[in-house]
Amino acid sequence: MISADLNGKTALITGGASGIGLATATLFARSGATVAINDLPGSPALAKAVADLETAGLAVLAAPGDVGDAGGARDMVQQAAQSMGRLDYLINNAGTAATSAPIPAADLDSLTEDFWQTILGLNLVGPFRCTHAAADHLRAARGAVVNTASTAAFGSPGSSAVYAASKAGLVSLTRSLARGLGPEVRVNAVAPGYIKTPWTARFGPEWEQLSVDRMALKRAGEPEDIAEIMLFLCAGAAFVTGQTIVADGGM
Numbered sequence: 001m002i003s004a005d006l007n008g009k010t011a012l013i014t015g016g017a018s019g020i021g022l023a024t025a026t027l028f029a030r031s032g033a034t035v036a037i038n039d040l041p042g043s044p045a046l047a048k049a050v051a052d053l054e055t056a057g058l059a060v061l062a063a064p065g066d067v068g069d070a071g072g073a074r075d076m077v078q079q080a081a082q083s084m085g086r087l088d089y090l091i092n093n094a095g096t097a098a099t100s101a102p103i104p105a106a107d108l109d110s111l112t113e114d115f116w117q118t119i120l121g122l123n124l125v126g127p128f129r130c131t132h133a134a135a136d137h138l139r140a141a142r143g144a145v146v147n148t149a150s151t152a153a154f155g156s157p158g159s160s161a162v163y164a165a166s167k168a169g170l171v172s173l174t175r176s177l178a179r180g181l182g183p184e185v186r187v188n189a190v191a192p193g194y195i196k197t198p199w200t201a202r203f204g205p206e207w208e209q210l211s212v213d214r215m216a217l218k219r220a221g222e223p224e225d226i227a228e229i230m231l232f233l234c235a236g237a238a239f240v241t242g243q244t245i246v247a248d249g250g251m
Contacts, residue, residue: 002228004235007032010084011234012077014038014067014130015094017045019197020148023223024091024230025049029058031231036063036080038094067094067126068118077133087137089234092127093148095166097159102203111162123166124173131177131187139184144234147174147189148226151248156193157210159203167191171244178242186241188233193248195221216250 011028015021016037029035035053039046041064053060061083065076081087098118103110127147131138138145152158153167171189178187194200194211212220229245 001027001224002231004031004231006235009033009088010036010081010086011089011091012036012038012063012080012084012087012130012134013091013093014126015148016091017043017049019199020192020195020223020226021091021093022049023227024093025060026053026058027224027227027231028089028234029053029060031235033089034059034061034084036061036084038063038065038067038076038080040064040066067092067130068122070129073126073129074133077130081134081137086141087134088141088143090130090134090138090143090145091148091230091234092130092145094126095123095148097163097199099159102157102207103160105161111160115160116162119160119162119166120169123163124169127170128173128177131181135181135185138181142184143186145177145181145185145187146230146233147187149174149189149191149244151191151193151246151251153191153244154246156248156251174244175242182241186233186237188237188240188242189244190226190229190233191244191246191248192226193221193246193251195223195226197223211251212249214251215248219249221247221249 016025017039050062063080066072150167152164158164174189
């Protein structure tokens with residue numbers, strides 16, 4: 001596990017109560033940062049994550065809010081930044097597949113208007129909302145943004161064509177935001193392959209094995225594998241912006 005000295009720094013991590021988000025919140029907090037963990041209001045997972053990390057002596061706070069809602073996202077970011085006194089790093093990790101089983105590419109009937117709106121609203125517009133709301137704070141801190149994309153953006157099997165499109169859009173948005181927020185703020189993304197999380201577990205062991213069989217490293221990724229890259233892109237990588245790092249075990 002890599003490490004960095006983030007004493008005096010702050011981070012906001014959306015979708016931070018489980019999986020990749022929780023691993024990232026834990027790593028940043030253990031590195032000395034004060035971390036605001038976002039999840040939906042009333043989320044039991046959010047309450048547990050904050051309580052567990054506080055028990056471990058780490059500086060964390062809850063930042064409830066719905067990233068899929070314009071007003072909710074804006075208010076959540078502003079409140080988190082005010083509570084911490086500044087904002088150095090924004091991790092746009094919240095996302096959804098909006099399905100409990102992968103949807104075959106030929107099944108166009110399942111890709112309804114509501115399905116499109118749900119996924120795009122959270123996976124693509126959500127990161128823009130949060131980055132927009134955080135922009136002034138990030139500029140003042142000369143901070144960094146990291147977006148959670150997906151290898152589905154580059155043609156790997158994903159949960160649906162809509163999900164893949166949302167993540168491809170996020171890769172493009174990452175480049176545009178890097179131009180728009182530079183030179184003060186760096187904006188990058190990570191595109192995970194198969195990572196063992198409660199979210200991917202819903203697709204079953206066959207989906208995991210199919211993914212592992214295609215990997216050079218022959219193992220499923222762990223949330224901590226992605227958290228390390230996010231830490232690198234925030235605390236290091238000073239000449240890297242507008243990029244998407246693919247982390248898929250050599251798929």
